[in-house]
Amino acid sequence: MKLSGSPVLRLSTRLRPCQFSSLTARRCLGTLSRPTPLLVPRCGPLFSGRRCMATQSPSPLPASEVNPPKEAQKAPAELAPEDEVYHGPLTTTYRRLKIFSLSTLSLTFAVTPLIFIIETTSSLPVVARFALAGMAMAASGVSTALVAWVGRPYVATLRWLKPEGAQAAGSGNALEMTTYTLAWHQRITTVYDTAFLVPTSRPFATWELAEGFKLPEDEVERARAEGLIPREETIAETRNKAGEVLGSWVVSWDENGVGTCRQIGKVVRYFNVHQELLSRPIR
Template identity: 40%
Template sequence: MTAAPYIPPSFGQPGCTRMAVLPMVVAAAAVRRTMMASTVRVGVRSARPMATSSLRVSPIPPRSLVPSTRSPLGIRTLTSTPISRAPTPATTSPDQVLATYEGPLARTFTRLKLFSLGSLGMASVLTPVLLLAPGDISLAGRIGLCVTALATSGVSTALIAWIGTPYVGTMRLLRPQPNRVAMELTTVSWRLKPQRTLVYEPSFLRPTSRPFAAWEISNSAPAVKVGEEAVENVVAETFDVKTGVSLGRWIVRYDPEAKTKGEDGVWKAVGTVQVQGRPTRYFNVHEELLDEDWQVLG
């Protein structure tokens, strides 16, 4: 009589208990931990030579200090870019700044110009509405009201532009050469466009009799001693700050044929000033705010 093979009872049968299954679960967990530990050790051993070889073959470029753009997730990263060192120039800028000046009423004049231009534009827009709107006012009365509104707004805008255009917002005293000085004056036109005037010959700036202005570029050039050839110098030039386009300039031309005898008995050439374009001539500066650094102007 042969013995029947032993078949372990399955779950749910009377012979199966939790204590019988527990040793099998523990053994399976131990085998799994052993396999994972061996895999990690093999990976670490294989990764060490690769990292060492990569460090020896390709050097890591220096990391730039400037952060790159943010990623969509909001994480800031640093880009690795090579640093190129250029020779440092002797001076940071070609022109040495000797002194600076800021007009205290620059923003006030800008706001006045903006308000006057806005009122003029509003009057121009509302004039047709007033003419075509129904009402008891006759056509002649409406025309008179429109003309009065436009004239008042236009005159006030022109007056504010005439007063505020020469006002200097910022001014700098420069030294382009060791033995020469120049001036940079920033103004705002009546259309609220910033303009920069470079005065290469500050000796041409004279006191002016124009109201709401302190200086002007003189039309009379002093006589100087020149050679046999004609000499032409640029006294001042006005540029548009945004575009850099030259708006006009003042030029003095010395003709050796037109000479005059000076007080020292030396014959000197008489200069004639020519204006090209529409450069800025008048400047309104608070002279009481200029310190002793501006005394080089004389």
């Protein structure tokens, strides 16, 4: 593990069966726009990856820089090449299954009231009609909930993020994984350090975000001397399609080097990936 003297300090170690991960710092991004406010990174010793607002007066630029040719425009540097992007082979299957489940649930709720008005059921007692309607709605609801639970962690797209800037000071590995809800709403989860992805016992899932860690004693002493602990770090964030942050996974380190993770908001914690189809390991 190396401790840098820069404002962004991170601890790094690899996660093994009997070892724990380390402190990591998040990537800080800045977006330049003229003449509107400029987003610049602020990476403090306690919270990495936060953004703050600053203004910058526009300076005259050549026309070629204001409107660069299309061939000069490149994809974001942090994303891996398209041929290295993982695509879940069962994405279409899960999508059709969710559509079918929601359709049957809606149809059940729409048809159930007819049980009380159809003439052919007039001989049935009212209690029997309520029981029949309840069983139909319960069966459809349970099946839909089961489909949602099974398909929630399935990763449709996985991208490796290149270790640049502050992120390179940590483990140098980060992932961006896309999952979908039952209503097929996109959820994009960025894990800033893949060492926090550990095997899970949850059915229909491969990884989960770890709940806690314990640093080695030598690293604890070194971090305490540098003032790195106690502190908090954001390990993962979940955003919707519009880029709005829905939740985050934060680790709090105490003076003894024990890290406890907690959830803020709604963050995707479990992920289902076909590891044999990955072009390279996540660590």
